[in-house]
Amino acid sequence: MIQLDQASRTFQVGDQQVLALREVSLSIAAGEYIAIMGPSGSGKSTLLNLLGLLDRPSGGRYSLDGRDVTGLNEAESARVRRDKIGFVFQFFHLVPRLDAAANVALPLVLAGIAPAERKQRVAQLLADVGLSERADHLPSQLSGGQLQRVAIARAMSMHPALLLADEPTGNLDRATGREVMGVLEGLNQRGATLIVITHDQEIGARARRRIGMEDGRVISDTAT
Amino acid sequence: MRLADTFALAWGTLAQQPRRTALIGLAMSIGVGAVVVLTALGEGARGYVLEQFASIGTNLIIVIPGRAETTGAAPGVLSGETTRDLTLEDADAVARIAWVAAVAPLNVGAAQITRGSLGREAVLLGSTAPLLSIRHMHLGLGHFLPPGPSDQATPVCVLGDKIRAELFGNANPLGGWVRIGDRRFRVIGTLAAQGQQMGFNTDEAVVIPVAAAQQLFNTPSLFRILIEARGRAAVPRVKAETLALLKLRHEGEEDVTVITQDAVLATFDRILTALTLAVGGIAAISLGVAGVLIMNVMLVSVAQRRAEIGLLKALGASAHNVRALFLVEAGLIATLGAAGGVALGLAASFVLGRVYPQLPIVPPLWAVAAAVATAILAGLLFAWLPARRAARLDAALSLTRR
Structure with a gap:
């Protein structure tokens, strides 16, 4: 599903070139559950941003679902993100003024789906993460675990094939973190490709494939 | 989206x-x-x-004697500007132009108007019957100037509202006699109160036949000729014909100024x-x-x-x-x-x-x-x-x- 060919990414910091990603090649099949681990600054997030089309590689090629997406223009990559990729963030990134249902509905709104269908799908999505009763709660009225579950429901609203989670439990206590990982793994079992960045060895151990990174390179790639 | x-x-x-x-x-x-x-x-x-x-009239054309021009510019022309008087005959001639609805000659002057021991200075308008409609004046009591030949100096007058009030008070002014200058005039009507129009207050005016005004002021000339054209479209045409006619009547000299209300407006x-x-x-x-x-x-x-x-x-x-x-x-x-x-x-x-x-x-x-x-x-x-x-x-x- 994902084919990354010697992808690199350099950033200009002042008058210095920083290599965040050095010729990373990666092949990921549909339905895999992958944990990316490594110290901060090792290029994990850069890799995830490339995979999520939020960023472009400075060199190399990236093909998603058999389609070369390296050179897509802004509007086309927005469309791919919308239709194929779901994001879950460490800081949830819910819109504070919108209630849970409206937050979940955002991708559907951006996709131009009619309000009636939206409503129905949002209800189902919230039920899937066990938050049906909290649909009209604002983010400020929800706990961390609930916020992340709303975010997961939002990530799944367009039924993406690829789910990218950047330290989804980084802001949660251990028990809530397990709970959230359970929801994500459930989605993976239903077919979504799940890629999780984590510092947490315990969570890393749950993934079926672990990719270790350091200095912008993949230094280990083990499967269980 | x-x-x-x-x-x-x-x-x-x-x-x-x-x-x-x-x-x-x-x-x-x-x-x-x-x-x-x-x-x-x-x-x-x-x-x-x-x-x-608009309150001073519609489709109005105004003839003013004299012409503003530079004279003596061409070498050999030694004569200065000659201004012929505008006369009542000119006004009568203008009235016969096609597309002219009405013509009112006008003489303006100040005169003492008295009734018994009461007296005051008033603006004297010498004109003819059409003035009422041309200048959009409104009659209060009685009649306006009688129609008829413009050279008839009938001793009648129409009082502005303020003059009427000051000279007659609440008494009926119709048929009463007033003295204007050295002549006696019979009051045949009054104007309704209208207030200021373009800086001129008809309330303080007295209207008498133009011929009487010319005798009173001892002048053969007119101050203005007011012409009302039949409709807006006729204004330029009437203006041109008036100019041509007066030039003809004044021995080929274009010595009048014709302005239209439209142009000023x-x-x-x-x-x-x-x-x-x-x-x-x-x-x-x-x-x-x-x-x-x-x-x-x-x-x-x-x-x-x-x-x-x-x-x-x-x-x-x-x-x-x-x-x-x-x-x-x-x-x-x-x-x-x-x-x-x-x-x-x-x-x-x-x-x-x-x-x-x-x-x-x-x-x-x-x-x-x-x-x-x-x-x-x-x-x-x-x-x-x-x-x-x-x-x-x-x-x-x-x-x-x-």
Whole structure:
């Protein structure tokens, strides 16, 4: 599903070139559950941003679902993100003024789906993460675990094939973190490709494939 | 993304910060309101002047003796300017031109008018019967000057309302005798109170037959000839024929000036319209200022909402979607402000109209429309830069930077 060919990414910091990603090649099949681990600054997030089309590689090629997406223009990559990729963030990134249902509905709104269908799908999505009763709660009225579950429901609203989670439990206590990982793994079992960045060895151990990174390179790639 | 959803999202952002929204809207309102009020004032002044002009008559052509010209310019021409008198015969001749509806010769002078021991100075108008309709005067009591040959010096007079009140009080003036200069005149009618018209007050005037006035002032000439054309279209034609006829009657010398009310009116109209536009334009500058304010606030807003913009992009919003969101936000504020401004302007115009009842203060529709359009346009134009900045935000960076 994902084919990354010697992808690199350099950033200009002042008058210095920083290599965040050095010729990373990666092949990921549909339905895999992958944990990316490594110290901060090792290029994990850069890799995830490339995979999520939020960023472009400075060199190399990236093909998603058999389609070369390296050179897509802004509007086309927005469309791919919308239709194929779901994001879950460490800081949830819910819109504070919108209630849970409206937050979940955002991708559907951006996709131009009619309000009636939206409503129905949002209800189902919230039920899937066990938050049906909290649909009209604002983010400020929800706990961390609930916020992340709303975010997961939002990530799944367009039924993406690829789910990218950047330290989804980084802001949660251990028990809530397990709970959230359970929801994500459930989605993976239903077919979504799940890629999780984590510092947490315990969570890393749950993934079926672990990719270790350091200095912008993949230094280990083990499967269980 | 659906248009309705774009509006709903933008509106949600505005509604979340009601004070910010209200303040920018207020800035817009003041600009639009200023344009509406000032153009209303300008139009009021224009309407007032036009009304005054219309009150002295319609399709009016005025003949003035003498001609303003430079003489002695050509070598060999030693004669100076010769001005022939305008005479009653000239007026009678003009009356026979086609498309002339009515002609009134006019002599004006000041004279002492007395009744018994009461006496006062009055403006004496020497004219004929058509003057009443040509000058849009209104009769109070009795009759106006009798029709008939213009050279008949019948000793009758028509009193202005104020003269009547001062000389006769509550007594019936009709049939009474007054003395004007060294002659006696019988009062056959009075004018209704009309007040000031173009700086001339008919209330303080006394109208007598033109021939009587010429005898009284001992002059064969006329002060003016007033001509009313049959319809607006006939005015230029009557003007040309009058000039030609008087030139013929004055031995080929073009020694009269013929002005039309239309020409004077058009000049005033142009001047006052230009004034209204200038004043409105100056007021419109404040719309630009409000636009800059919108830009400023939107730029701050973009900086504050980096994470939200990044999120929208991650969720599949294109740069186009993001730009549309910010533009709609600015457009909504500008529209709200413009609506408030129109309300403000109308209210202020209403109050001004009460304070200056003689000015017909009504904001012109074109000015209201132009102010609203300018406000919305300025809002969108000045929001363009912030919207573009939002659209170009790097999604990955704005999501990670907290």
